[in-house]
Amino acid sequence: MIDEYLFQPSVDEETHIFATYHVESKDFLKAAKAIAIGQSIGNPDVRTQRETPQLLRDNLAKIIGTSNDLKSRHHGLVKIAYPIVNFDDEDGVTQLICALMGGQMDIDIIDACKLVDLKLPPAYLKAYKGPKFGMDNIKKRAKAIDRPLLGGIVKPKTGITVPQLKELVMELLRGGVDFIKEDEILGSPKFCPFKERVEVVSNMVNDFCDDEGREIFFTPCINSDYPYFLERAQFAADMGIRSVHLNIWAGLPSYRALRDLDMKNTGIFFQKSGDKVITEAYHRYHINWPIVCQIARVVGSDFIHAGMWGGYLSDSKQDLTEVMNILRNKGTFNPTVPSLSCGSHPGLVNTTVKNFGTDLMMNVGGAIQGHPKGTEAGAKAMRQAFECCQLGEDIHQYMKSKPELKAAIEKWGYVE
Numbered sequence: 392m393i394d395e396y397l398f399q400p401s402v403d404e405e406t407h408i409f410a411t412y413h414v415e416s417k418d419f420l421k422a423a424k425a426i427a428i429g430q431s432i433g434n435p436d437v438r439t440q441r442e443t444p445q446l447l448r449d450n451l452a453k454i455i456g457t458s459n460d461l462k463s464r465h466h467g468l469v470k471i472a473y474p475i476v477n478f479d480d481e482d483g484v485t486q487l488i489c490a491l492m493g494g495q496m497d498i499d500i501i502d503a504c505k506l507v508d509l510k511l512p513p514a515y516l517k518a519y520k521g522p523k524f525g526m527d528n529i530k531k532r533a534k535a536i537d538r539p540l541l542g543g544i545v546k547p548k549t550g551i552t553v554p555q556l557k558e559l560v561m562e563l564l565r566g567g568v569d570f571i572k573e574d575e576i577l578g579s580p581k582f583c584p585f586k587e588r589v590e591v592v593s594n595m596v597n598d599f600c601d602d603e604g605r606e607i608f609f610t611p612c613i614n615s616d617y618p619y620f621l622e623r624a625q626f627a628a629d630m631g632i633r634s635v636h637l638n639i640w641a642g643l644p645s646y647r648a649l650r651d652l653d654m655k656n657t658g659i660f661f662q663k664s665g666d667k668v669i670t671e672a673y674h675r676y677h678i679n680w681p682i683v684c685q686i687a688r689v690v691g692s693d694f695i696h697a698g699m700w701g702g703y704l705s706d707s708k709q710d711l712t713e714v715m716n717i718l719r720n721k722g723t724f725n726p727t728v729p730s731l732s733c734g735s736h737p738g739l740v741n742t743t744v745k746n747f748g749t750d751l752m753m754n755v756g757g758a759i760q761g762h763p764k765g766t767e768a769g770a771k772a773m774r775q776a777f778e779c780c781q782l783g784e785d786i787h788q789y790m791k792s793k794p795e796l797k798a799a800i801e802k803w804g805y806v807e
Contacts, residue, residue, distance in 0.1 A: 521724025566770020702734020
């Protein structure tokens with residue numbers, strides 16, 4: 392009886408969430424049914440008296456296609472439609488992910504289950520706000536309309552004191568960065584307490600002016616358990632901080648909670664460090680990284696560490712383009728700023744812009760802090776690389792009059 396409700400050639404796209412899985416099983420058909428039934432109405436193999444035809448029509452997840460499509464194979468794609476009536480606005484992504492990637496991991500007939508695509512209809516998305524500012528707004532405020540945003544990452548990651556951080560931030564400001572991000576390792580240790588350092592640095596950043604009149608997005612790390620990350624975020628917002636930084640391990644629902652705080656002029660940076668525990672393609676159970684980015688944008692991330700091009704983490708052009716397209720899409724929500732870091736340096740500016748354009752941020756740690764002439768020179772070298780790219784100049788000629796850029800290229804090299 393259940394199969395006549397379970398297998399459908401199509402369903403209403405406005406009332407369903409569509410999830411596509413890559414599944415491996417010695418009985419592929421049984422595995423597909425186990426996901427659809429088990430993640431919506433109940434035990435995959437046991438039917439109950441309360442599973443009425445009406446309940447099956449309304450609440451059972453549907454397999455899009457016929458049962459014949461799933462026979463005689465052991466791996467492949469299966470598309471499942473989850474009725475949005477099963478979710479309330481308050482359930483949020485906590486319940487969404489629980490349904491999409493939950494109990495099927497415990498079913499022995501399923502050898503691998505990977506979430507590879509997700510389509511969320513407008514009726515589901517109406518409960519979310521998306522990024523607060525959006526790409527265009529942020530670039531306008533940073534006076535970075537025709538170039539990438541320049542981010543500087545605080546190094547050392549931890550061990551730094553408040554006076555040292557103050558000195559470092561001033562060097563970054565003088566060097567011309569648009570965005571300053573503390574590393575995800577820096578919590579609130581006694582040698583650099585969160586509130587003390589935010590108060591000191593926020594006053595300095597908010598008072599800083601240059602010839603361009605740019606706004607600088609200082610982004611302290613608020614990593615901590617509930618409710619402390621909310622308290623830190625609110626404190627930062629009250630101090631005039633323009634964005635805060637939370638790592639993926641806080642959980643995607645935490646970003647929605649942040650987005651709903653009374654932080655009118657404070658955005659959110661989503662940090663990916665550690666994501667491969669969830670997204671690594673070689674794992675038998677995982678969620679594709681672009682889907683994590685999709686959800687992170689929905690719940691309100693203004694900046695997302697999207698990956699990297701040419702550093703010690705170097706994604707393929709195809710993979711990075713897919714993520715960029717998701718984040719920069721101008722559909723339901725404001726576009727999110729894709730942040731590229733993990734080995735970024737001035738010699739990668741040209742190849743990055745050539746392949747991905749200027750609607751992104753290059754976020755730099757080691758190549759700014761480790762510049763032969765110091766932190767301020769490291770930031771200037773990145774800005775000079777941007778200028779060279781904007782002007783279409785030959786890098787080797789251009790750097791002859793730019794000692795900071797010349798020193799950086801000699802140390803880290805140049806990629807066409």
